[in-house]
Amino acid sequence: MKSIVSVLIIAVFFAGLQSVVAGQIIGQITDPCNMAIDDYLDVLSASVERDDANLTFVMEMRGNIPAASSLPDYNDTITYIWFVDADNNPNTGQDAGGVGGEFNVRVVISQNPWFSGGYVDITGAMQGPGTGGTGTIQVAGNTARITINRSQIASVKRFHWRSDAGSYIGGTGIGNGVTPESGLARACRYGVLPDPSNDYYQVGDSYLYAELESDPGNPVIDLTNFNGGSFFVCLPLERKYPDQDDSQINAQATGHSGPWQLRMLSRFDVSGADPAVTGYAEGLALSDMDFYLDGNEDETGPVPAGVFLLKLTHDYHIFAADTQGQGYSETFEQIVINDIDASVQKGAWARSDRVQNEQRFAKYEQTIDLADYGLEFGVRYRISTMLLDRSEIPQASDEAGIFTDSSMLTSIDVANIAGDIDNDWNVDLFDFARFADNWLKQW
Numbered sequence: 001m002k003s004i005v006s007v008l009i010i011a012v013f014f015a016g017l018q019s020v021v022a023g024q025i026i027g028q029i030t031d032p033c034n035m036a037i038d039d040y041l042d043v044l045s046a047s048v049e050r051d052d053a054n055l056t057f058v059m060e061m062r063g064n065i066p067a068a069s070s071l072p073d074y075n076d077t078i079t080y081i082w083f084v085d086a087d088n089n090p091n092t093g094q095d096a097g098g099v100g101g102e103f104n105v106r107v108v109i110s111q112n113p114w115f116s117g118g119y120v121d122i123t124g125a126m127q128g129p130g131t132g133g134t135g136t137i138q139v140a141g142n143t144a145r146i147t148i149n150r151s152q153i154a155s156v157k158r159f160h161w162r163s164d165a166g167s168y169i170g171g172t173g174i175g176n177g178v179t180p181e182s183g184l185a186r187a188c189r190y191g192v193l194p195d196p197s198n199d200y201y202q203v204g205d206s207y208l209y210a211e212l213e214s215d216p217g218n219p220v221i222d223l224t225n226f227n228g229g230s231f232f233v234c235l236p237l238e239r240k241y242p243d244q245d246d247s248q249i250n251a252q253a254t255g256h257s258g259p260w261q262l263r264m265l266s267r268f269d270v271s272g273a274d275p276a277v278t279g280y281a282e283g284l285a286l287s288d289m290d291f292y293l294d295g296n297e298d299e300t301g302p303v304p305a306g307v308f309l310l311k312l313t314h315d316y317h318i319f320a321a322d323t324q325g326q327g328y329s330e331t332f333e334q335i336v337i338n339d340i341d342a343s344v345q346k347g348a349w350a351r352s353d354r355v356q357n358e359q360r361f362a363k364y365e366q367t368i369d370l371a372d373y374g375l376e377f378g379v380r381y382r383i384s385t386m387l388l389d390r391s392e393i394p395q396a397s398d399e400a401g402i403f404t405d406s407s408m409l410t411s412i413d414v415a416n417i418a419g420d421i422d423n424d425w426n427v428d429l430f431d432f433a434r435f436a437d438n439w440l441k442q443w
Helices: 002-021 429-442
Strands: 024-030 043-051 054-061 077-085 103-109 117-122 133-140 143-149 158-169 172-175 183-186 191-212 221-224 235-241 249-258 261-270 277-294 308-322 328-339 344-356 358-369 381-397 400-414
Touching: 024 158, 043 158, 043 183, 054 077, 054 158, 103 133, 103 143, 117 143, 191 249, 191 400, 221 235, 249 277, 261 277, 261 381, 277 400, 308 328, 308 344, 308 381, 328 400, 344 358, 381 400
Parallel strands: none
Antiparallel strands: 024 043, 024 183, 043 054, 054 143, 077 103, 077 158, 103 117, 117 133, 133 143, 158 172, 158 183, 191 221, 191 277, 235 249, 249 261, 261 400, 277 381, 308 358, 308 400, 328 344, 328 381
16 A cells, blocks of 8 residues: 555656646747737747757747638748757858758648648758657747757757748738847756857868989979868878879878868878888868857856766877888877967867887777866867878888878767756756656556
């Protein structure tokens, strides 16, 4: 009897708690009133609510929303839309809405069933399992709502959005216009927010140099930063000597620089050289990214331990062999985090590897707790990364193959904590409710 009573107590507690969870507002924006447009198109506010793994997008209008049956034509439509910037970077994704949206969440009212309903459109590069699809809509009075699963917008825990409302009736389109304010929805307590205004990527400062043993100081290949500059793409740099198929020397440097990833390749090959050859191929990739560590609204001070983890991966293949036994290849990575406004370095990490007359495949990984380096909420930091590869034949050789191929990945992840079942980085009554629900289902 005691066990039955315990189950009933938990069940009653869980039922009451569910009513608290439902409709938890995690972000809200307002929009100026515009008496020059129809009241059902004049946005007063837009918000996002969270209920466990579901998100509900809400828009409140100045007047009641018409029923589909009242629209003059079968194909007329009224649309309420949320432009979701899922990666919190306005420079990526769809340009419509002014936020660089990766997804559009829409409520469409129409007599035509091909148009009407709730939709999640994929408009950026964050397509993956479960993204996109449809949602459940509810239109009542002056409010439109659509409920989706968070996985439909890539399970992001924080995102920005703007909203709009418009109609296309009788061949004429009118609307509210995109809200001037961008909202931030918080599906968890902690997050990393990039500041794309000062991002910088470069592949350049590449060097190819070779000279004949019989004519030192008079290079047959001498290309320095030949195509260098700021590129968010691969930059190849290659030269052969002589310029025929039976070339004796082949020097190459190729790189890529992008958000959180650098890639380099360098190569110096000598085949049947007479006279012998010395030289090198070297490439450099750089990246600067600004970001904020974000907590609860207006939260400041040092970040807690075990939350924000800087993860580094240096993955490479290096090889060196030549008849003189002096050829080598090396790869070098460096990461620096600076407090931009205070001009203070918060942390720096570097490592390198080198081979001579051998081949090595390696993958180095490191996880760093940013709390150990005194990082704080709401402060603008810059993470600067560098990847340098070099292949060199320092002593004249007639046969050689020197090669590097490396990549560098960096990310700042928000860790999971024990007991945080709903992944909001708070162990609270909501987690207990989910635990109780799962326990009841098992029994």
